[in-house]
């Protein structure tokens with residue numbers, strides 16, 4: 372079976388909830404690679420006692436790095452417990468990450484209920500791969516752009 376990679380991200384007020392969820396589902400992660408933003412990743416490593424591909428902290432560019440990995444096809448699922456009650460300084464980056472996840476047609480969970488659905492989905496544990504959208508109409512322009 373193709374190896375899956377999951378991205379785990381949580382805002383500060385949601386980190387405890389994500390760690391509890393990750394611990395509760397530890398067995399289901401056994402054969403899945405984990406990417407995470409900096410602080411979330413450190414906590415996941417401690418909680419699950421396993422290595423994680425840690426990127427930068429979210430406010431320092433970590434959300435954008437996760438987004439870039441999704442665009443490269445390296446991440447299959449995004450579990451992002453974002454905080455609906457507190458403004459974040461890097462809100463544009465968060466929005467960009469959610470946009471990229473939608474664009475590349477990967478499953479996204481924003482809370483425990485949706486994360487439970489995804490992690491228990493048989494689709495995650497077999498060879499199912501969502502279709503990649505057809506971007507051919509958007510790839511490099513065939514005609515030069517006139518700049519006046």
Ligand SMILES: O=C(CO)COP(=O)(O)O
Nearest residue numbers: 408409410411428429430
């Ligand atoms: O801010 C984040 C996501 O937007 C998460 O970053 P940290 O995991 O470094 O706290």
